[in-house]
Amino acid sequence: MEYNEYFKNWEGVAIRVYFVLFLLFLVFFFWDLSLASEVSSHIIEGGSRFPWWAWPLLLFIVTFVLGIIVVLGGVGGGVLFVPIVGGFFPFNLDFVRGAGLLVALSGALAAGPGLLRRGLADLRLSLPLALIASTSAIVGAMIGLSLPKNVVNTFLGLTILGIVVIMLTAKKSEYPEVKKADALSQALKIYGVYYEPTTGKEIEWKVHRTPLALLLFVVIGIMAGMFGLGAGWANVPVLNLLMGVPLKVAVSTSKFLLSITDTSAAWIYLNSGAIIPMIVVPSIIGIMLGSIVGVRILAIAKPKIIRWVVIGLLAFSGLRALLKGLGIWT
Amino acid sequence: MNREIKPSEEQLAYATILDWGMKLGLIGIIITFVIYLFGIFPAYISVEELPRYWKLNVHNYLEVTGIQSGWTWLKLISKGDFLNFLPIAFLAGLTILCYIRILPIFIKKKDTPYVILTLLQILILLLAASGILKVGAH
Numbered sequence: 001m002e003y004n005e006y007f008k009n010w011e012g013v014a015i016r017v018y019f020v021l022f023l024l025f026l027v028f029f030f031w032d033l034s035l036a037s038e039v040s041s042h043i044i045e046g047g048s049r050f051p052w053w054a055w056p057l058l059l060f061i062v063t064f065v066l067g068i069i070v071v072l073g074g075v076g077g078g079v080l081f082v083p084i085v086g087g088f089f090p091f092n093l094d095f096v097r098g099a100g101l102l103v104a105l106s107g108a109l110a111a112g113p114g115l116l117r118r119g120l121a122d123l124r125l126s127l128p129l130a131l132i133a134s135t136s137a138i139v140g141a142m143i144g145l146s147l148p149k150n151v152v153n154t155f156l157g158l159t160i161l162g163i164v165v166i167m168l169t170a171k172k173s174e175y176p177e178v179k180k181a182d183a184l185s186q187a188l189k190i191y192g193v194y195y196e197p198t199t200g201k202e203i204e205w206k207v208h209r210t211p212l213a214l215l216l217f218v219v220i221g222i223m224a225g226m227f228g229l230g231a232g233w234a235n236v237p238v239l240n241l242l243m244g245v246p247l248k249v250a251v252s253t254s255k256f257l258l259s260i261t262d263t264s265a266a267w268i269y270l271n272s273g274a275i276i277p278m279i280v281v282p283s284i285i286g287i288m289l290g291s292i293v294g295v296r297i298l299a300i301a302k303p304k305i306i307r308w309v310v311i312g313l314l315a316f317s318g319l320r321a322l323l324k325g326l327g328i329w330t
Numbered sequence: 331m332n333r334e335i336k337p338s339e340e341q342l343a344y345a346t347i348l349d350w351g352m353k354l355g356l357i358g359i360i361i362t363f364v365i366y367l368f369g370i371f372p373a374y375i376s377v378e379e380l381p382r383y384w385k386l387n388v389h390n391y392l393e394v395t396g397i398q399s400g401w402t403w404l405k406l407i408s409k410g411d412f413l414n415f416l417p418i419a420f421l422a423g424l425t426i427l428c429y430i431r432i433l434p435i436f437i438k439k440k441d442t443p444y445v446i447l448t449l450l451q452i453l454i455l456l457l458a459a460s461g462i463l464k465v466g467a468h
């Protein structure tokens with residue numbers, strides 16, 4: 001018994017050491033990257049000393065790693081992509097946000113059919129929320145592209161740090177209790193049933209507080225469009241904790257919702273010229289391939305460590321965006 | 331999934347269009363990017379020149395490169411870099427196709443609230459895609 005506890009303690013210490021080492025590696029890697037991007041942006045006035053393919057290749061490698069992390073950490077691609085690529089690559093934030101939206105959109109489009117067919121994402125629940133969020137996302141995208149870079153960076157940093165707080169504090173409820181469905185959701189017939197294979201039971205669900213959720217989706221849509229972040233981090237708590245949607249349906253419906261919300265914002269970026277294929281395509285391919293590898297690793301990974309890696313990465317890149325916006329770490 | 335629980339007709343129809351469109355779009359993205367990388371069609375901005383432009387904000391980028399915003403990229407479709415816009419625009423437009431597919435199902439079911447919601451969503455997405463809503467200078 002003592003022998004086992006001794007090893008358990010050592011296992012815990014080893015995991016913490018690996019985690020700290022991994023975070024230090026990421027900090028130094030991105031620090032080095034940010035210095036390189038600054039050097040290159042000075043040099044390119046007269047022509048870059050780096051070959052043109054260096055940054056897209058690095059982008060592909062970073063997004064591949066991000067693809068693995070997002071699957072293991074259970075977060076969307078956009079939320080990590082924008083602050084990390086925006087903070088440590090030489091690309092202007094306008095193009096990074098455009099690429100971030102397309103990365104989030106591609107992931108949502110790829111996941112959508114399976115989630116809809118298995119009844120995990122719910123179309124009737126999505127349609128009213130998507131209408132509100134996608135309309136707001138248009139407004140958000142237009143605001144985001146009109147504001148000066150330092151203002152966007154400052155708000156982006158604050159938002160990312162806010163997401164870190166949400167991730168650290170928000171509770172999740174597997175099967176929230178909804179005593180009585182609200183009048184609006186009853187009128188729209190928003191309810192459902194899905195099969196839960198882990199328990200072998202059919203789970204019936206209904207929702208409440210729909211009008212308040214619709215109001216919150218206005219804010220979520222604006223932020224998604226403004227920062228190109230995707231919005232799974234905000235969708236899930238609203239669907240699960242506020243409306244009382246079971247966690248699995250909330251996560252799946254949130255993912256599907258992104259395919260509609262991000263579509264409208266993506267068009268604004270596309271029509272405003274904020275899309276550079278050399279940034280967008282390696283990112284989409286990198287994150288998709290990374291996600292495929294991530295799914296394979298998922299079976300053997302320790303989710304608690306990955307969650308802390310995601311939180312650490314977000315905190316670091318959020319701080320970087322905030323300091324960049326304030327002109328402290330440019 | 332349990333055989334007794336079947337998603338609604340409109341949900342399955344939406345999933346089918348999304349599935350085909352998503353696969354087509356992603357394959358398109360890879361093909362057009364390979365064409366771009368191998369220089370099969372000349373690029374509007376050569377890849378060697380790109381690092382000069384990607385650090386600029388979008389307004390300066392458009393000004394310096396002479397690229398016009400909105401749907402004018404269609405005129406440059408023969409250029410390797412702008413060819414990539416075709417699958418990207420297709421993926422961005424896919425949701426509109428899915429909504430157009432489910433509209434007649436809601437009409438058939440006489441589901442008036444969802445007919446209105448679907449129509450409004452199509453209008454919103456068409457408005458976003460139209461290029462009317464562009465952003466001016468900083």
